[in-house]
Amino acid sequence: MSNLFTNRLVAEKEYKNRWETFSFSDNSYEIKYQEHNNKGLAVKPNDLCWFIRNVANKISLTSGTWGTQQSFANRLITTTQSEHIFSSSFWKKYSTNRCLIPVTSYFEWQMQRNGEKHKFKIEFIDKDSFFGGIWGTNSNGSTWVTIVTQVANEKTAEIHNSGDNKHRQPIVIRRENQDAWLDPKINSEPQVKKLLTQFQPDEIITEDLDYEQTLFD
Numbered sequence: 001m002s003n004l005f006t007n008r009l010v011a012e013k014e015y016k017n018r019w020e021t022f023s024f025s026d027n028s029y030e031i032k033y034q035e036h037n038n039k040g041l042a043v044k045p046n047d048l049c050w051f052i053r054n055v056a057n058k059i060s061l062t063s064g065t066w067g068t069q070q071s072f073a074n075r076l077i078t079t080t081q082s083e084h085i086f087s088s089s090f091w092k093k094y095s096t097n098r099c100l101i102p103v104t105s106y107f108e109w110q111m112q113r114n115g116e117k118h119k120f121k122i123e124f125i126d127k128d129s130f131f132g133g134i135w136g137t138n139s140n141g142s143t144w145v146t147i148v149t150q151v152a153n154e155k156t157a158e159i160h161n162s163g164d165n166k167h168r169q170p171i172v173i174r175r176e177n178q179d180a181w182l183d184p185k186i187n188s189e190p191q192v193k194k195l196l197t198q199f200q201p202d203e204i205i206t207e208d209l210d211y212e213q214t215l216f217d
Contacts, residue, residue, distance in 0.1 A: 001079060001106055001108060001147065001149060001160070001168060001169065001170050002106065002107050002108045002109055002160075003044055003045050003078065004042065004043070004044055004106065004107040005042075005043055005103055005105065005106035005107065005131075005147070005170075006039075006040035006041065006042055006043070006103060006104045006105045006106070007040055007041040007042075007043045007049045007050055007101065007102060007103065008040050008102035008103055008104045008127075008129075009029075009032060009033045009036050009037045009040065009041055009050065009102070010033075010037075010102055011033065011037070012024055012029070012030075012033075012061075015052070015059075015061060019059040021057060021058050021059050022058075022059045022060065022061075023058050023059070023060050024060060024061050026061070026062075026063060028063075029050065029061065029063070032050075040104045040105075043066050044066070045066055045067045045076050045078050046065055046066065046067055046076065047065065047066055048063050048064070048065055048066075049063070049064065049065075049066050049101065049145065050062070050063050050101075050102065051063075051064065051099045051100060051101045051102070051133055051135065051145050052099055052100040052101075052102070052130070052182065053097070053098075053099040053100075053135060053182065054182040054183060054184060059182065062099075062135070062143060063143070064135060064142070064143030064144050064145045065142065065143070065144050065145070066078055066144075066145060066146075066147075067144060067146065068136060068138070068144040068146065070090070072090070077146060078146055078147065079146055079147050079148070079149045079165075079168075079170075080133075080134045080146045080147070080148050080149070081148075081149055081150075081168075082132075082148050082149065082150045082171060082193075082196050083150075085134070085148070085189075085192065086189045086192075091134065094134050094135070094136050095134075095187055095192070096184035096187050097134055097135045097136055097184075098132065098133070098134060098181050098182060098184070098192075099132075099133040099134070099135045099145060099182070100130035100131070100132065100133065100173060100178060100181065100182065101130060101131040101132075101133045101145065101147065102129075102130055103124065103129055103130065103131050103170075103172075104123060104124060104127065104129070105121055105122060105123040105124065106122055106170060107119060107120065107121055107122070107209075108120045108122060108156070108159050108160045109160075109162070109163075110158070110159045110160070110161055110162075110208075111161055111162035116210075117162075117210075118208050118209070118210040118211065119208075119209045119210050120159045120206055120207065120208055120209065121206070121207045121209055122156065122159070122204050122205075122206050123204060123205045123206075123207070124172065124199075124203065124204055125202075125203055125204065125205060126203065128175070129172050130172065130173050130178065131147050131148070131170045131171065131172060131173070132147070132148040132170075132171040132172070132173045132181060132195075132196070133145050133146060133147055133148060134146050134148060147170050147171075148170065148171045148196075149165075149168045149169060149170050149171060150168065150169065150170075150171050150196060150198060151167065151168065151169075151198070152167045152168055152169040153169065153198055153199070153200055153201055154201065155201035155204070155206065156169045156201075156204075156206075157169075159206065169198075169199070171196055171197075171198075171199075172197075172199045172203075173195065174197055177194075177195040177197070180195055181195050
């Protein structure tokens, strides 16, 4: 996926209604919520974003930077391929650190036949959508988060049609799987794989932000 998504900011009371064990202590969130709750928070790599995680059986809203810098990679890692959560020695260490990232939309580039790139907005019809994510901590105690991805459906594959990591899309965790996704006790590969469903073309609205109308349209 590309390097931009819209983090949905939700009133604290909504999370308390959703999860009985929800706890929250970061006063800075209220400021961000008041500022961005209508349009959402645009997040780029290394920006701060907000996500839901389960620590010691407590569901909490946490902030962290999007992406992690690791010695084995020559650039910031912002995504985790779902196929590698258990097959990679690195990602397996974080397989219980699963989280939910509230989202309204993300952006992708499509290569045109003339060699130009068009920026597409991919917006979720369900306004209560969550990306599946993985989180970890840096040596200084700060928190990072990545977005879990999978093979794209036919519609998003047509859009994400170039680059080293083409034909991929983020994973949206369905409501019926969200509690299990957050639960670190559920951590066998078959159990986790059952939670990874693929969102379909009829669940999104796509918009070509660089489209230019002609007399023939």
